[in-house]
Amino acid sequence: MRHNHLLKKEFEHLGLDLAAVFHFTPLDLDLENRRLESLLDFVKRYQQYGSRESMEAVEGKFIYPPIYPGIDPWSDWYRFERWMRGESVREAIVNLFPIHKEFLSEEELDDDQIESETQRLIETIESTGNGVCLAEDIPARLIYRNLMEWINEPHELSGPYGGGWIYDGCSGYCPGCFQRPWCETGSSSCWPDDEEEGKIYYIDELKPYVSASPQLLAIISKLQAEEDASFEExxxxxxTKKEAGPFLDHEGLRDHSNEDELPF
Structure with missing residues (x-):
């Protein structure tokens, strides 16, 4: 415990906000200490060399900072160097918009405006290096409302050559999803929420657009049963294949290199 405390104090003395780039594991202090030591060592080497280029030139290899979350080498370096300068490593996407790009709240838009404003919002998001990928045929007002929430949430920054964030609106929990009626998975899977409701469960946000019926629950229950059976099969x-033995090694593959099909 004392060693853990001393390691964290080292970052405090350096003026670095550890929480911005580190994943704490209080239930496994040995793991946390190893990660702290690794990051602290990296920080001190970076300070010694002064830049990524010098660091890699001296050490003669490509290296990347052990920060969390690890996204891609370019983004990790970008965030690490911002962190070392005391700058933010997370930012709301809306703050990356050009100054002249402003958007009204969903409540301020009438039905004639919402379609074009939703498209303009998506295009503006894409101009920042981020993207949107949603199910088809979702009403524009639902898309606009949920995108406005998303762009105001902080996200890890990506570097100039890194990939951006893609909003797909999916948390993996179908009953709580605004896309459920238009999503193939959401509209064909049966959850405990549906069984408790006695019909497919929709969040209140969807009630102006769709209605559920007990008949629909029977349909998705059947589809879910078929999916479960397929997965079990x-x-x-x-x-069975696993019990038959491990995959062939390279020598085994070479023996079958002239055959049309490999034996697994």
Whole structure:
């Protein structure tokens, strides 16, 4: 515990906000200490060399900072160097918009405006290096409302050559999703929420657009049962293959290199 405290104090003395780039594991202090030591060592080497270019030139290899979350080498370096300068490593996407790009709240837009403003919002998001990928045919007002929430949430910054964030609106929890009626997975899977409701469960946000019925619950229950059966069949087949033995090594592959099909 004392060693952990001393390591964290080192970052305080350096004026670095550890929480911005570090994943704490209080239930495993040995792991946390190893990560702290690794990051502290990297920071001191970077300070010694003065730049990424010098650091890689002297050490003779490509290196990247052990920060969290690791996104891609370019973005990780970009965030690390901003962090070392005391700058933010997370930013709301709306703050990356050009100054002249302003958007009204969804409540201020009438039905004639919402379509064009939604498209303009998507194009502006894409101009920042980020993107939007949603199910088709979702009403524009729903898209606009949820995008406005998303762009105001902080996200890890990506470097000039790194990839941006893609908003797909999916948390993996279908009953709580605004896309559910238009999503193939969401509209064909049955959750405990649906069974408790006695019909497919939709959040209040969807009620102006769709309505659920007990008949629909029967349909998705059947689809879910078919999906579960298919998964069990796949699992059993793969368990059988697993028990048959490990994949061939390189020598084994070479023996079959002239055959049309490999034996697995």
């Amino acid at each position: 796949w699992k059993n087949e793969n368990e």
